Amino acid sequence: MHPDCRPVTNSRGGRTASAVAKMPGKAETRGQTRPAPPPGTSNEPAMQISDRDVLLVIDVQNDFCTGGALAVPGGEKVVPAVNRIAQKFANVVLTQDWHPRDHVSFASNHAGKQPIQAIELDYGTQVLWPAHCVQGTSGAEFHRDLDVVRANLVVRKGFRRGIDSYSALFENDKRTPTGLLGYLRERELKTVFVAGLALDFCVRFSAEDARKAGFEVAVIEDACRGIDLDGSVAATRRSFRDLGISMVSLEALL
Numbered sequence: 001m002h003p004d005c006r007p008v009t010n011s012r013g014g015r016t017a018s019a020v021a022k023m024p025g026k027a028e029t030r031g032q033t034r035p036a037p038p039p040g041t042s043n044e045p046a047m048q049i050s051d052r053d054v055l056l057v058i059d060v061q062n063d064f065c066t067g068g069a070l071a072v073p074g075g076e077k078v079v080p081a082v083n084r085i086a087q088k089f090a091n092v093v094l095t096q097d098w099h100p101r102d103h104v105s106f107a108s109n110h111a112g113k114q115p116i117q118a119i120e121l122d123y124g125t126q127v128l129w130p131a132h133c134v135q136g137t138s139g140a141e142f143h144r145d146l147d148v149v150r151a152n153l154v155v156r157k158g159f160r161r162g163i164d165s166y167s168a169l170f171e172n173d174k175r176t177p178t179g180l181l182g183y184l185r186e187r188e189l190k191t192v193f194v195a196g197l198a199l200d201f202c203v204r205f206s207a208e209d210a211r212k213a214g215f216e217v218a219v220i221e222d223a224c225r226g227i228d229l230d231g232s233v234a235a236t237r238r239s240f241r242d243l244g245i246s247m248v249s250l251e252a253l254l
């Protein structure tokens with residue numbers, strides 16, 4: 001955990017989700033003289049998750065797990081963590097990458113191109129990927145052990161042929177909405193906790209868009225795994241710090 005993201009103690013003596021999530025800079029002590037203890041050394045109760053908090057679980061699908069078409073190293077390891085933390089939330093939203101077979105993000109749809117090469121599209125630079133999460137295939141299904149019963153909503157993204165969607169809120173043109181932002185606002189949800197795959201792409205873009213839309217955002221670090229392409233995990237951490245997105249541990253929420 002980044003030291004700037006330490007859970008803080010509120011006036012009631014408990015750690016709150018909103019307190020940790022709204023903290024872009026140094027830990028606040030909320031009028032107390034005693035600084036917050038380092039994580040893992042406190043006997044205080046776990047951070048309280050309220051019915052205004054939502055767990056946003058990004059793309060825990062077969063193709064992003066070991067053996068899948070675009071496997072994130074250790075991707076399936078997020079499943080027990082996500083299942084455990086989901087029990088604490090009244091609001092759980094799942095996203096599902098959901099591409100047509102002729103999708104623009106697939107290297108196989110561009111002559112002479114290989115996965116991980118980038119191309120320029122009208123909405124900007126697009127990294128090309130192996131064909132993955134094709135609509136209706138087993139690769140696009142959620143991991144079999146993911147507790148989907150907890151979900152109130154499933155948001156599918158990336159289903160338009162000509163545009164990719166890393167973020168759960170906006171497609172890669174940064175303008176086309178998925179509808180999730182309207183849902184979060186209409187449900188009057190306040191703090192978005194993000195988990196899933198991959199930390200440095202879809203988790204990152206989702207967390208950033210939620211933060212820019214005015215939500216408090218915390219990424220549950222040990223319920224995510226990254227791809228790490230050209231330092232993309234480090235860039236993700238820098239971006240989170242700059243935007244005031246907290247990284248919290250699963251343990252702080254249990």
Ligand SMILES: [Zn+2]
Nearest residue numbers: 097099133158
């Ligand atoms: Zn995709």
